[in-house]
Amino acid sequence: MEDYERNSNSPPHEEDSDVRKGPWTEDEDAILINFVSIHGDARWNHIARSSGLKRTGKSCRLRWLNYLRPDVRRGNITLEEQLMILKLHSLWGNRWSKIAQYLPGRTDNEIKNYWRTRVQKQAKHLRCDVNSNLFKETMKNVWMPRLVERINAQTPSPTYEQVESMVTDPSQPIDEPSPVEPGFVQFNQNHHCHQQQYVPASDVSATSSNSPAETLSDVQGGVVNGLGYDPVGQTGFDGFNDWGCVGGDNMWTDDESFWFVQDQLCNETTSYSYN
DNA sequence: AAACGCCTCAACCGCGCCTAA
DNA sequence: CTTAGGCGCGGTTGAGGCGTT
Numbered sequence: 182m183e184d185y186e187r188n189s190n191s192p193p194h195e196e197d198s199d200v201r202k203g204p205w206t207e208d209e210d211a212i213l214i215n216f217v218s219i220h221g222d223a224r225w226n227h228i229a230r231s232s233g234l235k236r237t238g239k240s241c242r243l244r245w246l247n248y249l250r251p252d253v254r255r256g257n258i259t260l261e262e263q264l265m266i267l268k269l270h271s272l273w274g275n276r277w278s279k280i281a282q283y284l285p286g287r288t289d290n291e292i293k294n295y296w297r298t299r300v301q302k303q304a305k306h307l308r309c310d311v312n313s314n315l316f317k318e319t320m321k322n323v324w325m326p327r328l329v330e331r332i333n334a335q336t337p338s339p340t341y342e343q344v345e346s347m348v349t350d351p352s353q354p355i356d357e358p359s360p361v362e363p364g365f366v367q368f369n370q371n372h373h374c375h376q377q378q379y380v381p382a383s384d385v386s387a388t389s390s391n392s393p394a395e396t397l398s399d400v401q402g403g404v405v406n407g408l409g410y411d412p413v414g415q416t417g418f419d420g421f422n423d424w425g426c427v428g429g430d431n432m433w434t435d436d437e438s439f440w441f442v443q444d445q446l447c448n449e450t451t452s453y454s455y456n
Numbered sequence: 457a458a459a460c461g462c463c464t465c466a467a468c469c470g471c472g473c474c475t476a477a
Numbered sequence: 478c479t480t481a482g483g484c485g486c487g488g489t490t491g492a493g494g495c496g497t498t
Contacts, residue, residue, distance in 0.1 A: 202467080202468070203466095203467075203468090203492090204466075204467075204492085205466090205467090223484095224483085225483080225484075226482080226483065226484090237468095238483075238484080239468085239469090239483095239484080239485090240467075240468080242484075242485085243466085243467065243468080244466090244467085247465095247466070247467085248466075248467095255465095275486095275487065275488090276486090276487090277486075277487065278485075278486060278487085289485095289486075289487085290465080290466075290467085291465080293487075293488085294464070294465050294466085295465095297464095297465095297488095298463065298464060298465080302463090
């Protein structure tokens with residue numbers, strides 16, 4: 182189904198050799214930005230063809246979404262975002278694009294990379310599979326509370342108990358929705374960009390195959406409202422630099438996490454061996 | 457200073473879904 | 478109903494940066 186990128190008038194091999202791959206140049210970026218500003222970020226094959234870029238529509242779309250669009254955030258994942266990722270991944274697994282919807286400005290690619298490079302590394306250290314119950318329980322019972330502690334250590338409020346209840350209690354109130362587009366619900370203000378975020382209402386209903394724990398209220402009443410995206414931007418998370426926040430970009434240092442978690446696992450699971 | 461290995465992340469690939477003809 | 482175009486998603490790759498020896 183990739184054949185749509187080929188011009189039907191040209192032999193496939195000839196067209197293939199005409200398609201540029203690899204890193205984008207500044208000129209290509211400028212062309213794409215210009216075209217998207219005029220034509221919008223849809224119909225990527227049309228953009229690819231009419232812009233003169235020797236790129237596929239897919240490549241253009243990816244470059245725009247992951248790098249060029251104005252609201253994209255790149256750089257250190259904050260503690261709050263780390264906690265959010267852990268929480269949402271525990272609910273939805275590798276649904277990166279879905280997780281990314283709740284991390285304003287973050288791309289699915291970035292979250293996926295974060296998970297693979299940081300979280301999977303921890304699992305590797307522990308010699309267990311990221312999908313194992315052991316790792317999931319460790320994440321839930323050890324790392325997530327620890328992240329909350331570290332967040333609390335940075336910010337005077339809310340208290341650990343308050344945050345913990347926010348994370349686990351879906352009944353926590355959510356922000357009163359203000360007028361929003363039909364089909365969307367308001368999401369908290371992005372503390373970094375100060376933009377209103379909207380979440381597809383289809384996700385809010387959380388019907389179909391989602392379990393009760395997968396409802397948006399679980400997320401909104403929990404991690405989102407509780408930790409990351411303060412609507413007024415005054416209760417803490419703007420109090421430090423996103424890209425150089427206290428504690429750095431990792432949820433733990435290698436030394437810290439390895440021995441800390443090993444201690445925890447020793448306490449909690451007697452059958453696990455570390456070699 | 458050079459070589460090596462590891463890590464990060466931008467970009468590509470393959471697949472599946474949706475939609476229109 | 479079938480087919481093809483288009484798009485989005487998750488998985489994978491590889492270049493370059495960085496730290497270590």
